[in-house]
Amino acid sequence: xxxxxxxxxxxxxxxxxxxxxxxxxxxxxxxxxxxxxxxxxxxxxxxxxxxxxxxxxxxxxxxxxxxxxxxxxxxxxxxxxxxxxxxxxxxxxxxxxxxxxxxxxxxxxxxxxxxxxxxxxxxxxxxxxxxxxxxxxxxxxxxxxxxxxxxxxxxxxxxxxxxxxxxxxxxxxxxxxxxxxxxxxxxxxxxxxxxxxxxxxxxxxxxxxxxxxxxxxxxxxxxxxxxxxxxxxxxxxxxxxxxxxxxxxxxxxxxxxxxxxxxxxxxxxxxxxxxxxxxxxxxxxxxxxxxxxxxxxxxxxxxxxxxxxxxxxxxxxxxxxxxxxxxxxxxxxxxxxxxxxxxxxxxxxxxxxxxxxxxxxxxxxxxxxxxxxxxxxxxxxxxxxxxxxxxxxxxxxxxxxxxxxxxxxxxxxxxxxxxxxxxxxxxxxxxxxxxxxxxxxxxxxxxxxxxxxxxxxxxxxxxxxxxxxxxxxxxxxxxxxxxxxxxxxxxxxxxxxxxxxxxxxxxxxxxxxxxxxxxxxxxxxxxxxxxx
Amino acid sequence: xxxxxxxxxxxxxxxxxxxxxxxxxxxxxxxxxxxxxxxxxxxxxxxxxxxxxxxxxxxxxxxxxxxxxxxxxxxxxxxxxxxxxxxxxxxxxxxxxxxxxxxxxxxxxxxxxxxxxxxxxxxxxxxxxxxxxxxxxxxxxxxxxxxxxxxxxxxxxxxxxxxxxx
Numbered sequence: 001x002x003x004x005x006x007x008x009x010x011x012x013x014x015x016x017x018x019x020x021x022x023x024x025x026x027x028x029x030x031x032x033x034x035x036x037x038x039x040x041x042x043x044x045x046x047x048x049x050x051x052x053x054x055x056x057x058x059x060x061x062x063x064x065x066x067x068x069x070x071x072x073x074x075x076x077x078x079x080x081x082x083x084x085x086x087x088x089x090x091x092x093x094x095x096x097x098x099x100x101x102x103x104x105x106x107x108x109x110x111x112x113x114x115x116x117x118x119x120x121x122x123x124x125x126x127x128x129x130x131x132x133x134x135x136x137x138x139x140x141x142x143x144x145x146x147x148x149x150x151x152x153x154x155x156x157x158x159x160x161x162x163x164x165x166x167x168x169x170x171x172x173x174x175x176x177x178x179x180x181x182x183x184x185x186x187x188x189x190x191x192x193x194x195x196x197x198x199x200x201x202x203x204x205x206x207x208x209x210x211x212x213x214x215x216x217x218x219x220x221x222x223x224x225x226x227x228x229x230x231x232x233x234x235x236x237x238x239x240x241x242x243x244x245x246x247x248x249x250x251x252x253x254x255x256x257x258x259x260x261x262x263x264x265x266x267x268x269x270x271x272x273x274x275x276x277x278x279x280x281x282x283x284x285x286x287x288x289x290x291x292x293x294x295x296x297x298x299x300x301x302x303x304x305x306x307x308x309x310x311x312x313x314x315x316x317x318x319x320x321x322x323x324x325x326x327x328x329x330x331x332x333x334x335x336x337x338x339x340x341x342x343x344x345x346x347x348x349x350x351x352x353x354x355x356x357x358x359x360x361x362x363x364x365x366x367x368x369x370x371x372x373x374x375x376x377x378x379x380x381x382x383x384x385x386x387x388x389x390x391x392x393x394x395x396x397x398x399x400x401x402x403x404x405x406x407x408x409x410x411x412x413x414x415x416x417x418x419x420x421x422x423x424x425x426x427x428x429x430x431x432x433x434x435x436x437x438x439x440x441x442x443x444x445x446x447x448x449x450x451x452x453x454x455x456x457x458x459x460x461x462x463x464x465x466x467x468x469x470x471x472x473x474x475x476x477x478x479x480x481x482x483x484x485x486x487x488x489x490x491x492x493x494x495x496x497x498x499x500x501x502x503x504x505x506x507x508x509x510x511x512x513x514x515x516x517x518x519x520x521x522x523x524x525x526x527x528x529x530x531x532x
Numbered sequence: 533x534x535x536x537x538x539x540x541x542x543x544x545x546x547x548x549x550x551x552x553x554x555x556x557x558x559x560x561x562x563x564x565x566x567x568x569x570x571x572x573x574x575x576x577x578x579x580x581x582x583x584x585x586x587x588x589x590x591x592x593x594x595x596x597x598x599x600x601x602x603x604x605x606x607x608x609x610x611x612x613x614x615x616x617x618x619x620x621x622x623x624x625x626x627x628x629x630x631x632x633x634x635x636x637x638x639x640x641x642x643x644x645x646x647x648x649x650x651x652x653x654x655x656x657x658x659x660x661x662x663x664x665x666x667x668x669x670x671x672x673x674x675x676x677x678x679x680x681x682x683x684x685x686x687x688x689x690x691x692x693x694x695x696x697x698x
Contacts (some may be wrong), residue, residue, distance in 0.1 A: 031680070031685060031687070032685070034680055034685070035619070035680070035681065035682055035683060035685035035686055036683075037548070037619070037681035037682070038552075038555075038617040038618035038681070038683070039618075041552045041555070041556070041617050041620065042614070042617050045556055045559060045560075045617070051558070051562060053567065064569055121594045121595065121596075126596070154692060203624060242666075299678060335674050508633075
């Protein structure tokens, strides 16, 4: 069938009165016009699309302007400058799971882990990390297996491979501190060692990177505070959370008074796994993890805590007992407090009351699995709430409640304007601001996958504790926090999680813990600087 | 065999309306992704359940692959949308488009027992709007209108003339 036939046949279906009078040329022209029927549709589409784009742009820029957020830049301008610097020699005390992550942040990884991450495609961000010019030259662990693992990690540098400097295993942390070939120490032991180890390290003149929580008793905390204050070392508490880009944005948002007066902050921990409830002595197949009295120096592990016979349960699951930790407070609330304190510098609360109990994980633990603490700051017109639960993973977020807007802060930021806000009254009335859903969200990680897998890791990622994005690249926040510490050591500056914030956090945590133990509201005596 | 010459006027109007509507929707789905630098299919893929969930996980496990899929998907939608509206390479576009939309459906099918965290559009049991769009688009491939109301008219004429002359 040729073109003309087709035209005629088609015309039969068209109810035009003068169809029979048309010449083939007319028909052909007409068919050609019909063939272009998509053009008006596309034209209309283009018109509506440009209207939509303009509308969105306009609305967004008006909201952003209204909130005063139009000029925000959070890049780290000097990140990635690979300049040669003197090598800082680091000793790691306590080489468990956290120490492996810290080593990765420094640029060291076990060959097996390199292989695993090569296979699941999560190695790249690590390889792109800035060279921090450090060497791990000492490992101290009471468990032979962990010490051995530490030595292997220390000998596998991201750039140079095997270490040029000798790597030593120290049997005790005192041996390490006595060695002049160690410049700085990272303390990542169970919590009951933190305080006195950090004190001794400071006295030995070593720079200290101390994992949370700061100290297990008030006396230890006071001594640590004064020792560091009277020293020349650089002290950093291991709270990597503030290195995240979203925290810098959140700070900007609060400083610009976008939220109005904040009188309530709600922080939570929400976990629902055995591992999350500190049951960690079994491997993925349910078999007991390695370790016995021959390979573990049990007396050294116990430190100043009361003697108990060797227990693999205590060795791996120490968080369950009061002798070694403060549980939800020490492990999880510390991050929440740090997040809030870095943003608002709320300091030490006037009073704390805690309550809770062991409601789900009814094993041999002393530590509550459900705990709720109220921190009062009457001078700042502010209440900080903490609610931790280990038997429900329902995400309850971390929310800053202001009179004008609330901010949910995790690995992104969501700001929802309050429907009774004074500041935004006009915007709400004009319909520019919708109070039924988050008005703005910042998500610097969009378009990137997070390389996290297990439920616990996912939890940390959701709370901004693992990665952040700088210039479109995923960067490990622990790496940034270590980098800040090392830069401060070199330039003799004060890092973000310095001894004052560490002290405030330590006191707030000890108050919360004491309140739970003594079943009463505890207070901070500002004059005598002690918990009463 | 059904050909476009057999349609009544109202049938043609219906087919064209459907073609433009689906074309418009697919084109905007594509463009909205292209112009939003933050867009990623990761959230959608995380939701995946059923027979394609393994495929979704595989894409998610590889950052480069995910980025490639995102670009191909967004631009694929744009091209399919344009092809449907302009009636250019209409049949392959309609068939590929319906398969693509069917893949979206299979990634998050509303089957009994499947729960999703992202909000769904309306109340669905097995059948949802995505599946209906896939079916409708496949139907359009069977009832083509591109050789009357589409650029394929010229190409076909051109091709016919050439074969006739040659």
